[in-house]
Amino acid sequence: MTTIGVKSEVYLEKAKKLAAYFAEDAVERDKLGGTPKKQKDQIRESGLLNLLIPEEFGGEGQHWSTALEIVREFSKTDAALGHLFGYHSLFVSDIQIKGTKEQQAFFYPQSVQQNAFWGNSSNPLNESLLGKRQGKSYLLNGTKAFSSGSPDSQYLWLSFNDAVTGQYMNGVIPTKKPGISVRDNWNAIGQRQTGSGKVDFKNVELEEHEIIDDFVKNPTPFSTLGPSLSQLILTNVFIGSAFGAMAEAKKYTTSKTRPWLTAGVEKASHDPGILRKYGELWIQAKAASVLADEAAKLLDQVWEKEKELTEEERGELAVSVATANVFSGKAALDVTSSIFEVMGARSVNNEYGYDRFWRNVRTHTLHNPAEYKLRNIGNWVLNEQYPTPNPYA
Template identity: 60%
Template sequence: MALELKENQDYMERARRLAREFAKDAVERDKAGGTAKIQRDLIRDSGLLRLLIPKEYGGDGQPWSSVLRIVREFARTDGSLAHLFGYHFIMLTQIHLKGTPEQKAYFYRETAKHNWFWGNSSNPIERSIIGHREGERYFLNGKKTFSSGSPDSDVLLVSWLDRDSGKYYDGVVPTRRPGVNVLDDWDNIGQRQTGSGTVVFDQVWIEDHAIVDTTATKHKVFATIVPILSQIILANIFIGSAEGAIAEAKQYTLNQSRPFLNSNVEKASQDPYIIRLYGDFWVELASAASLVDKAMEKVDRIWEKEFDLTEEERGDCAVWVAAANVAAGKAGLDVSQRIFEVMGARSTASKYGYDRFWRNIRTHTLHNPAEYKLKNVGNWVLNDQFPKPDFYS
């Protein structure tokens, strides 16, 4: 399937054209689950996978906010593809954050050259892959769940425990390397085409140059910002999903909803209670989106700082991103489940798939509970303490 997208076309226009294409069968694909192969290839062909890569390595040299705007655009139609797009950059840039300059240059260039789509098998709290050295190579055995983006990926960021030293490593493995088995076992209520299931490793070898060398970066603040990037991606998925829910509800209300028997109006769109609810949706979502936009500005600034980033600058950004994520999650959950109030009983028919927006947001918000983000924000407000870097903050 081909979609005419020009390299010199504005990146947001390319993203909007892709989103319109994704919308054509978003409901059917959500029901089917599995891998959105055609849509992933359209993203590859668009050139957008190179968006964040510096120009000297063959990319577009855009800031993180450019990636995040596209995440939000995709989420208006398809939260799964928004997730896959954002997390491609999370995996790719970990080499930049944690590795050597040579590794950064190599993986950026190879990704730009070959249009690699990155996936992961690096769930940090599940240390179930064991590695051991044999001569010049490491061999990996075990499995990991929540391996988002692994089906149809070109390379995987994988993490493992060394059998002898107990040290934790990250590395890059081609997805099609012998011994890598990506299982089709993701069957959750939401994000149904993210392929966030299990990857099994059976004597998978990895070269030294593909093992992330953290010798020079492990004590750098810049190397700790992965959770910030992850949370700001999810915040934009929440906002985009809610925007998409409102847009679809609007069309249904205008074109299909029937006025309530006792409303004394000719059209549902004239019902004052329905009109008020749309106003309520907009106020709630616009407030959360403004906070997310502010946090995106701070993410751009810490990315520009690179290895000159200070703990205070990171901490300030972490607080804003946590707050934005919480606000976006709350607004997204509320709006996406209340849209049925402005559409009516017939809108609950499964053929419409309007529930997918809520299911997608709900699936994500459970992985990193709002309460713990609020605890970090509250500790900063009350005790002037920034969040400590860990897997989720």
Template identity: 55%
Template sequence: MEAVVKDSNIYLEKANLLAQEFAKDAVERDKAGGTPKVQRDKIRESGLLKLLIPKEYGGEGQPWSTVLRIVREWAKVDASIAHLYGYHFLALVRAHLKGTPEQKEYYYTITAKNNYFWGNSSNPLQRTVIGKRVGNQVIINGQKNFSSGSPDSDFLLISWSDQDTNEYFNGIIPTSRKGVTVHDDWDSIGQRQTGSGTVSFEDVIVENHEILGTSDSANSVFATINPILSQSILANVFVGSAEGAVADAKQYTLTKSRPWYTSGVEKASEDPSTLRQYGDFWVEIQSAASLVEKAANKLDEIWEKEFFLSEEERGECAILVAAANVLSGRVGLDISSRIFEVTGARSTASKYGLDRFWRNIRTHTLHNPVEYKLRNIGNWVLHQEYPKAGFYS
């Protein structure tokens, strides 16, 4: 793989302009749920969906750290959009990780050319989609939950279990394929516009060339880094959400909060307790952001090694990313809860939407439990054993 040169400024400027647009109705859209169609189309038009795609296939050839920086920026105002953007790449690169060279070239090229948006319906813990081999095709039936990004997507990363062998497969199909139904049934307390609900498959045809894992590269160490990518994306969602929570709380404290009647100050922003807590928020965010950025740089390193990646190099990155994910989740949950202590009772009104930061972070931190990441880290600290490659480690 050719070395990439970080040139993130132009892309971050574009992302920041979009963030300003997303912020205008983020609170209202969070309440409504559903699919942020207008916002997704703006991302399509921006060209940022091809950011990670190598230049030889028509993309921008940028590293993961640039993608993750945009995820973090968008999470400051809308964690759902940040999630959708990060998981677009998580699905897109699966053909790179586990596909043939021809599959990699095809999906990168067609995505870059058309600014396609990717979604997924590939929850590995839910073996409820069954595939039956019929000649050169597989016919799949069933349904999957947690299908993030599936509404309004152009391609779907899917998975199924073979009805005869129970072997687990991944594949890629157009979302518009006959027999695919994307349901609007996601109703979580957080990440309300990620479309992480159910996708049903009724006699859906998957062609041979759409099935992943048929090349030798599918058994490489590089092919196992998917959980490292997903944890990296979510760590940046957490940090960005924490930053957004403080930014919104700051604005409220400066313009709307009232000092407590025994505080002896004229403005809430002059209260020593408020000053201390904002200082504490800043320190927490700096620690989490530093670790997340360090992990992103390590991810860039292992991505560049591609199929020459060693198990030890993967393990080093897995530990660092897990630590970044744990810390950013803790910091995000803490700050997004405590901001109400510096804004006051009236700030809990739903029209301000300050609660969305906590709800979004809380929803995500439950999908990949901190407890098991900490056990992996502890096993490395005590026994120098890296996490075994799996669906979530």
């Protein structure tokens, strides 16, 4: 990606070793679904979960570009684990974006001490979780869907609506708090081990220090960065999936694929049509990675400004991220479906599990429709208007 320091290389080496471990049973685990407990514990033990927590609170204080490179590395072999690590990074960082310094000082040291995994229950389009004010706390009742990373997590980043005013709110809460029931019932065609099912809340007390409302009381451009972070995480899931699919296809093509009878060559790896197709796939994945790296570099610069961030700087990042996200989504969909053309008919055998790359990308490219990101980009190109901040832009 962008220029990486010596210390960052240490984290990336850890990620590469973990990715090799994840690859050993990625196909089997994808078929099973559920929670990758063993693999999540390996990530815990690596110390990578503390990557973005500031050093003053016991974390590693690393750049977002490093975290995104790790998302990409994990996604080459297991997009679900890339997603889980990326979203953990997002929810940990949400405290810095939307919370107070006091809340950082409270939650971050605990998270570091526990090597905690953060999940979420914060789908902003789902307003079925309501909070009723009780003095300085809230009593939560309802259900949230698409709660990625909620199984086997220590903390949940959540969103809810005030039962009286309808105000959109956030909070952080221990997953094992009484009244919380995590339903590990995610059953989609892709990202099958992300634990993106439902979480039920029954008379759950959200205490005063767990209520994240500084972004409501003191809104800033910095407090609206969450959607850009989320989109850039998924961008790197797409790119990792594309490169991972090509790596698997290369192994198959060079060892098992037979040249077509009229190709006039002895090896499939010498077939002109196959060579051309690999060239096309590589160009798409590489172009996507360049756009994503450019956005990551800009994110690192923006992140340093925190509350001093301007609307224009936030807007520049939003356009850069949307550009990378749309292109990488399309590129990854093409790459992960086209690999079968360079492997041949036998590669569709279910034992190989090559379809998981496409299924994972297809599942996530629907998360935030490209159509509306394209309109935002077009409005910026034609009318010089930055995207209006909302939960998805």
